[in-house]
Amino acid sequence: MDDFTRLEQKLAKLRQRERAPGEKRIIRGTPEKLLAGILAEVDEIILPRRVSFALANGPALQFAVANRRLQALLAPTPATEGAAQLADKALKDAEDPNLAALKVVILATLKSADALTITSRRQTDAGFPSDIGVPVQQLARAWNVTEAVDDEVTAEAMLEYFIAGLGDRVLAWLRIDGEEVADQGGDAALLGTIGEHAAVFLDGYFAKRDQLYQGETGPAALVLNADGDAPSLVFLDCGTALAFLAVPAELSAGVLVEWQARDTS
Amino acid sequence: MDVAEALDNLRAEVAGCDLAAFTDLSSKMVLCVSAGGRRAQEELDALSAIAATVLAGSVAEGAQSLLGEELPGSAMTMTNVDLRLFLRSPSSKNEALICVCAPTTDLATIMDRGKNALDQIVAAG
Numbered sequence: 001m002d003d004f005t006r007l008e009q010k011l012a013k014l015r016q017r018e019r020a021p022g023e024k025r026i027i028r029g030t031p032e033k034l035l036a037g038i039l040a041e042v043d044e045i046i047l048p049r050r051v052s053f054a055l056a057n058g059p060a061l062q063f064a065v066a067n068r069r070l071q072a073l074l075a076p077t078p079a080t081e082g083a084a085q086l087a088d089k090a091l092k093d094a095e096d097p098n099l100a101a102l103k104v105v106i107l108a109t110l111k112s113a114d115a116l117t118i119t120s121r122r123q124t125d126a127g128f129p130s131d132i133g134v135p136v137q138q139l140a141r142a143w144n145v146t147e148a149v150d151d152e153v154t155a156e157a158m159l160e161y162f163i164a165g166l167g168d169r170v171l172a173w174l175r176i177d178g179e180e181v182a183d184q185g186g187d188a189a190l191l192g193t194i195g196e197h198a199a200v201f202l203d204g205y206f207a208k209r210d211q212l213y214q215g216e217t218g219p220a221a222l223v224l225n226a227d228g229d230a231p232s233l234v235f236l237d238c239g240t241a242l243a244f245l246a247v248p249a250e251l252s253a254g255v256l257v258e259w260q261a262r263d264t265s
Numbered sequence: 266m267d268v269a270e271a272l273d274n275l276r277a278e279v280a281g282c283d284l285a286a287f288t289d290l291s292s293k294m295v296l297c298v299s300a301g302g303r304r305a306q307e308e309l310d311a312l313s314a315i316a317a318t319v320l321a322g323s324v325a326e327g328a329q330s331l332l333g334e335e336l337p338g339s340a341m342t343m344t345n346v347d348l349r350l351f352l353r354s355p356s357s358k359n360e361a362l363i364c365v366c367a368p369t370t371d372l373a374t375i376m377d378r379g380k381n382a383l384d385q386i387v388a389a390g
Contacts (some may be wrong), residue, residue: 019382041313042306067327107273115331139349194331194332194376196278200327200330202327203327204324204327207323208318208322208324211314211315212315212319212342213310213342216345216346218345218346219342219344221342222319222324222341222342222343223342223345224325224328224331224332224339225340225342226282226333226337227335227338227353228335229333231332231333231336233331233332244331246331251342253341253372253373256343256372257372257373259343260348260372
């Protein structure tokens, strides 16, 4: 990928995200995907930053990053074995002996994680020289992380991660890729209802889609709440990927909040 | 408190709320609006048509079997551009509140204040 292509992709992402620098984001996936996500994040950072990748239950991996290089794991570290020994030690280059140990620490920390909240801020101390650290491409090779080179998340994968992250807050769900049901889960009776009536809903929805979003072509969400006790319908539309979620009515706004905060990269 | 005052208060209370409107779903006409600047009639007509679609029209009817055979009492749409809330009046099924907000608007707040505004409008008769 040449620099112009990278810049165009970056600009496209910035337009899409419309987020302020330092605003928190969430990425989801398996530990290996999250490791790739960490590298993808590092790959976007030029100015010196202290970047935090926090797990849902509290501990966070914090790194010094600059010039698209991972410079060091910073203290305070998670309680993961071996983490404290690596804290604040600069990674000199791709041959640095601590590089392999750092991958082990990161994956051990992420062992039971399925999401990371990313925040970044300026480094408050002097930081490391800008030529210190391991460039992402070299890091990806050393750690055998192929996804870091291409950080594009497909609409299908984004929906898959999003639904997986909701856990048992979703009573039933059905995910459609293209024109096929890709996956489903949850309460069998609710799934049966969704399966039986999804086509009717889609008929009405697509007849009015342009009207609903008035030409906006990015990912969209529609939440419909009944007045009674029935579960709410959360319908997620990412173009080629769609999802029906049956959610307890009292949780539907919370699900939409998570949709607001999702990672769109 | 009249309708206009309730809508003005709603916008003042919720950061990121750009427009609040009270609409008639059957005629698809906005009855009262509070907005930062003057809005084109076409924009208000379009918003009212969307409210009718999601609360009473084809989208609502298509979802009815998925909502325990009820029509939606409230609906939200979210894109990268905005967040829209549609709340049907509890007393008059043909009237609804519309809010158009920034996508980062606090959802719990807009839901809560929107319901309050609708209650005030209904109470004012």
